[in-house]
Amino acid sequence: MSRSQADWTLAAPAPPGGSYERSRTDRTDALFRPRLGLRRFIGTLFAVTCLLMTVAAIGMLVVLLVRVGLDARPWLSRHFLTNFPSTLYPERAGIWSALVGTAWLIGLTSLFSVPIGIGAAIYLEEYARKNWFSRLVHLNIANLAGVPSIVYGILGLAMFVRFCHLGRSVLAGALTMSLLVLPVIIIAAREALSAVPDSIRHAAYALGATRWQVIWHHVLPAALPGICTGIILALSRAVGEAAPLMMIGALTYVAFVPSGPLDTFTALPIQIYDWVSRPQSDFHGLAAAAIVVLLAILLTMNALAIGLRSWYQGRQP
């Protein structure tokens, strides 16, 4: 007796001889052509294909990391982090100025882009009327997020370096980077805000709260993990960008650290680019070591994003 017959017998007791459900099963069986073997085979095939894609994607990444890691191994040391670069003695060269430059750059960038980004997202999501104009604005912001970073470099060069006379300063770099990450932050923050269920907003409004109180007390805290994740991911994009900084003229060889926002600077990606383009193989090893440091920074930032999110979810009450 097949399983389906057993189920049927359970549902309705059989008349004497069991003829009733026998004939019914035959009748309904004729209506279907299950081809279970074929369906299951297609399912397995699909799963295996997806697995292969995953292996291919991760595999390439692993190969890349291993190659870089092997090249970098002999050059990584404490001195590598704390020494200034050297064009003559690769064994004494370090990335101190690039590290500090990157820190300055990201610090200033977040100072500009985070408040502006969150503010814009709150306005667009919570205040602006939903009409064709706000949709147009949204579409344009999404397009801006896809503009190549070199274009932002050109804009930064014309606007901040030349027009505002900021020169090749870390401030000009940070402002350019802010332009670059702003669309990403706005989009991430908007998505986090719109993911807050309306039932929360309505509950707060029904208690006689003003719009500001609803946003400040309920919507923003609920959206904060998502906003923070978006910010950190956007900033980690900025950490790895070289093109706009080269455009605005970040220096490749800097034997000092910036002491203020108007000082010239270098950054990790620029330093890496400089070393890679030198003919001596020692410098290629240095570049690999700098790449490992840059990757470590990026991974730390991403881990921070994840950690922040789960920490917020843990302390909801």
Next chain:
Amino acid sequence: MMTDVQEYDLSNDRSGTIARPAIPAVQVRPAASSDAVPQSADDAPVITTDALSIYYGKFAAVQEATMAIPPRQVTAIIGPSGCGKSTLLRAFNRMNDFIPGMRVTGGLRCLDWEVYGSKTDAVELRRRVGMVFQKPNPFPKSTYKNVAWGARVNGYRGDLDELVERSLRQAALWDEVKDKLHASSLALSGGQQQRLCIARAIALQPDILLMDEPCSALDPIATSKIEDLIDALKERYTVVLVTHNMQQAARVSDLTAFMYMGRLIEFDATNTIFTSPHNRQTQDYITGRFG
């Protein structure tokens, strides 16, 4: 407000047949009502609508509803899905404002406010006209903060601890949560969450409590607790209840309004609606012939 009342009379030819004495809004003709109950300012309707229509874009969700809801009674609004009962309820504290394209014509007075008047501040109105939603929607914060928040943002000057306890007691929830006031409200059961939402609403000392199908997401035991609660709440508050469930309307309400296709078909004492409705459509709905 008193002078307007006559226009909202929906039962002027049958005022003598109404069994319950405490339904001043329905038997509003001064002569009839003065026999039944002394008509004082306290008994004046708290919500009156005058040919109120509510549109979403071009669609008329509520058409020319005229009714007067008396204080400290439970008024149920029943009707099939999409009849406009929730829309009408949400108009009373302007929770419809968040729906783009919403338009209102006709008159709607709630307490002392012309609800859609240009001078009316919805924030002020909502402090006095509380609302409980279909699905329990506590804030993802502690039970205590859920109850205290509304009072806090409205500048409550009394003792918050005492207010929280009193509100939770009134909502028949205190004994179940008093030991975990500062734990997340999301850990409570669905029925407890809904009573928390009621506690949160009454912490603002509203005059009117609007309930939009408050039991439709709850199991029968939680439902019966909420129903008992509604019965107790009418001592202090005017309760307007939208429900899908006719038995619920019959059990808890003093007055029942029947809506169909956006129109207010009949509004009368619950007894009358369920035993000898005046209108054919009401009767068909009550007896389960449609809906």
